[in-house]
Amino acid sequence: MPTTQTLRDLDKKYLWHPFTHMQQWLADDPLVIIAGDGMELIDSDGQRYLDGVSSLWCNVHGHRVAEIDQAIRDQLDKIAHSTMLGLASQPAIELAARLMSIVPNNLSRIFYSDAGATAAEIAFKLAVQYWHNRGRGEKNQFIGLTEAYHGDTTGSMSVGRTTAFHRPYFPLLFQVHFAPTPFVYRFNGDGSAADAQQVRDACLNQMRQILQQHHQNIAAVCVEPIVQGAAGMIIQPTGYLAGVRALCDEYDVLLICDEVATGFGRTGRMFACEHEQVQPDLMCVAKGITGGYLPLAATFATDEIFQTFLGQPEEGRTFYHGHTYTGNPLACAAALASLDLFAKHDLVNQVQHKASILTKMLQEISPLQPVGEIRQKGLMVGIELVADRAAKKPFDPRQRVGAQVCTAIRRHGVIIRPLGDTLVLMPPLAMPIDDLQRIVDAVKLEISRL
Numbered sequence: 001m002p003t004t005q006t007l008r009d010l011d012k013k014y015l016w017h018p019f020t021h022m023q024q025w026l027a028d029d030p031l032v033i034i035a036g037d038g039m040e041l042i043d044s045d046g047q048r049y050l051d052g053v054s055s056l057w058c059n060v061h062g063h064r065v066a067e068i069d070q071a072i073r074d075q076l077d078k079i080a081h082s083t084m085l086g087l088a089s090q091p092a093i094e095l096a097a098r099l100m101s102i103v104p105n106n107l108s109r110i111f112y113s114d115a116g117a118t119a120a121e122i123a124f125k126l127a128v129q130y131w132h133n134r135g136r137g138e139k140n141q142f143i144g145l146t147e148a149y150h151g152d153t154t155g156s157m158s159v160g161r162t163t164a165f166h167r168p169y170f171p172l173l174f175q176v177h178f179a180p181t182p183f184v185y186r187f188n189g190d191g192s193a194a195d196a197q198q199v200r201d202a203c204l205n206q207m208r209q210i211l212q213q214h215h216q217n218i219a220a221v222c223v224e225p226i227v228q229g230a231a232g233m234i235i236q237p238t239g240y241l242a243g244v245r246a247l248c249d250e251y252d253v254l255l256i257c258d259e260v261a262t263g264f265g266r267t268g269r270m271f272a273c274e275h276e277q278v279q280p281d282l283m284c285v286a287k288g289i290t291g292g293y294l295p296l297a298a299t300f301a302t303d304e305i306f307q308t309f310l311g312q313p314e315e316g317r318t319f320y321h322g323h324t325y326t327g328n329p330l331a332c333a334a335a336l337a338s339l340d341l342f343a344k345h346d347l348v349n350q351v352q353h354k355a356s357i358l359t360k361m362l363q364e365i366s367p368l369q370p371v372g373e374i375r376q377k378g379l380m381v382g383i384e385l386v387a388d389r390a391a392k393k394p395f396d397p398r399q400r401v402g403a404q405v406c407t408a409i410r411r412h413g414v415i416i417r418p419l420g421d422t423l424v425l426m427p428p429l430a431m432p433i434d435d436l437q438r439i440v441d442a443v444k445l446e447i448s449r450l
């Protein structure tokens with residue numbers, strides 16, 4: 001086994017890390033993870049850390065879970081990969097059938113891919129081609145939410161545009177109409193408290209105005225349902241998602257729900273849109289689908305959408321889209337094993353139970369001076385740190401307060417990641433209460449040191 005120093009040196013020499021200020025990275029001594037064990041990550045010096053960010057929001061049952069490991073090994077004994085272009089594949093078929101029993105029941109077709117961004121990209125293309133196939137090719141624009149995030153491919157960046165991340169590519173992105181995110185805490189620019197229902201109605205009203213003006217050209221509205229994760233765990237006011245669904249119906253546009261972060265139990269329902277009994281026309285999933293083991297994503301569509309893609313080849317209705325590893329058998333086998341564990345441990349109900357305990361734990365943190373707001377839905381938590389609590393004044397971004405706190409928390413054997421100055425707690429859904437408490441204790445201690 002190479003030494004930690006050798007691994008670090010090679011990393012710094014050759015690697016380019018995602019979403020990483022590389023100059024800073026080169027100056028730091030990164031942890032090198034070599035193993036996982038249950039809820040913990042183990043580094044090259046043998047130190048153990050609780051995985052408080054679920055290895056970027058995807059781990060569900062922990063690491064090295066015997067049942068998922070075995071399912072992958074069993075699949076490996078059969079085949080690691082075969083293409084879905086022109087051939088069918090057993091694990092992809094079985095997984096599709098299983099998923100159909102848990103997704104909203106108006107969805108009846110699944111298109112596989114391998115990342116959240118591709119799942120979103122596929123939804124956008126399906127939406128546009130759906131209208132094209134219906135002879136309504138002019139309906140080719142989208143409504144997205146300000147602050148939304150759908151991934152880093154060009155289409156995903158277009159609909160989920162984050163200035164800080166995507167500014168250099170703005171010239172490449174297609175035109176999107178943006179409706180405001182119903183962010184209650186920061187809705188009033190002067191920092192005064194806003195009423196959640198008023199924020200909801202005001203935001204829905206602005207979306208209505210866009211639809212009134214442009215519905216003839218709008219293919220779909222795309223939202224992250226209930227929680228906008230990357231924006232800082234912004235939780236939509238009750239009734240907002242159902243309101244968006246109603247607007248889509250009224251103005252004859254499709255609704256795309258991006259459940260990449262919220263799907264697979266994270267918010268206390270298998271899919272977040274269930275909180276408001278909303279049935280999307282297209283739904284994107286990724287991250288938790290394999291229990292956080294292997295790259296797999298899916299875009300679900302209604303039968304109505306699917307039917308418009310049927311016809312003779314020369315009619316041009318075919319969906320010409322695919323990726324080499326679409327429906328990878330190892331990933332599908334992991335996903336099937338993960339779904340077995342969801343059922344075996346009644347995991348979605350477990351999330352609701354743990355979430356209510358976590359809420360109580362977080363009450364110990366909320367009185368701390370630098371805590372502006374704690375936002376929680378299920379096991380998705382954002383703790384927004386501010387310089388001045390009364391005025392909701394943010395810290396100077398150059399101070400990198402969120403990053404500093406997360407670095408300090410590592411000394412307690414806990415790994416979490418910030419979104420700006422919002423600390424994110426996203427534990428694996430199976431994390432025991434004691435481990436959740438350890439994370440909260442570390443967070444509390446380091447915030448109180450600010």
Ligand SMILES: Cc1ncc(COP(=O)(O)O)c(C=O)c1O
Binds near residue numbers: 116117118120262
């Ligand atoms: C809502 C949402 N959509 C899409 C993505 C992109 O997923 P991926 O990183 O797998 O491309 C993310 C990632 O965080 C996300 O939160």
